[in-house]
Structures are given as C-alpha cells and as structure tokens.
Amino acid sequence: MQVELLNEQGQAASKLDVPETVFGRDYNEALIHQLVVAYQANARQGTRAQKDRQMVRHSTKKPFKQKGTGNARAGMTSSPLWRGGGRIFPNSPDENFTQKLNKKMYRAGMASIFSQLAREGRLAVVDSVKVDSPKTKQLAAKFKAMNLNHVLVIAEEVDENLYLASRNLPNVLVVEPRYADPVSLVHYKKVIVTKGAIDQLKEMFA
Secondary structure: OEEEEEOOOOOEEEEEEOOHHHHOOOOOHHHHHHHHHHHHHHOOOOOOOOOOOOOOOOOOOOOOOOOOOOOOOOOOOOOOOOOOOOOOOOOOOOOOOOOOOOHHHHHHHHHHHHHHHHHOOOEEEEOOOOOOOOOHHHHHHHHHHOOOOOEEEEOOOOOHHHHHHHOOOOOEEEEOHHHOOHHHHHHOOEEEEEHHHHHHHHHHHO
16 A cells, blocks of 8 residues: 655655555444544543432422313422423433443554545655744644645654644644544544654554
C-alpha cells in the first residue's frame, strides 16, 4: 500500500510504502459504526438524573373533589400523568452507558478506518511536524503553506512546543498514536501521519 508523502508546500512529492495490515484493510462499515458508537458511549459520565413522584415538588392536597367534575379522580399533583409530575421510571444518577469492545475488534476497526482514509485520499504522510517555539502563529503559517485547515496530525512525539502551539488552533488536533481515536479520524477532513508514527501505528493495530 502506498500513500502520498507531502513536502513543506503540501504537495505530493512522492509515494511512500506503508504496511498493508494497517492501511490496506477492507472497509467494514458495521465494525466502524460499532467502534464509534462504543467510543462515544464510553465517554458519557452517566450523571444525569430525573425525579420520581416522591422527589418532585408537590402538594398532598387533593386537586379537586372526587365526584361531579367529569374529570378522572386525582389524589395529588405529583402523578406521572400530570404535567410537572414525577417520572414513572426515572434515570438514576449512576447510570452506566459503557459498551464492551474487545481488543481484536478495536484494532481491526481502527485499521479499517485508516485504510478507508488512505483510499479516499484523506490520509498523507510527512517527514515531521515540529516548531522551534510555542507560537501558534508559526504553526498556523506552516499549515497554511501546506493548504491544511481542518486536520488531525498524528506525530510520533508531541513535545511542549508543538502542544502549546496547536492547542489554540480551532480545526487542528495534534496527538500521539496512542491517543488517536476513531471519532477524530472520521471527523477531520485530512489526517497527517509522520514517518515516525507509522511504525507505532503498525505495532498497535496490525
């Protein structure tokens, strides 16, 4: 499998051989969907809560008399049938949304995403991404010269200068291979991988 090797101007200088086990997998839409949904579900805190009829603010006074009104009989305003009443089966504050995904499925799903990005031309390789100082302006100018404005960068090492320079760019995310997640890979229009990160990705997802 070959992908584009970009130069400093963002042009395809040549082709680079990358491992088939990571960048040459078949597209598995069902597995990718399961991977993305599980990742988002596992990120939920589960701290939401709803009130039952005992917890809502209400009066125990009978709203109206039992007979003669034509309405259904009612004892108090906390009934789940009433507006402002409690929920019948409320969500508990410690609800667990986690979904189990074994390591083999995770590796296969990530490799399938990388492979599809390579086929669509949304993935490219660069020699390295470095800045001399923690200046956002310097990194923004580098990406502008390469015609990249909505990009995920996977670098073999994110030093302090690169982290500080990239964190204020709204449509740029710079991470190490171990922090690459399926949602970001699908979300960003362009994914840039450094040469040094390819070996790490092969070790993780092959």
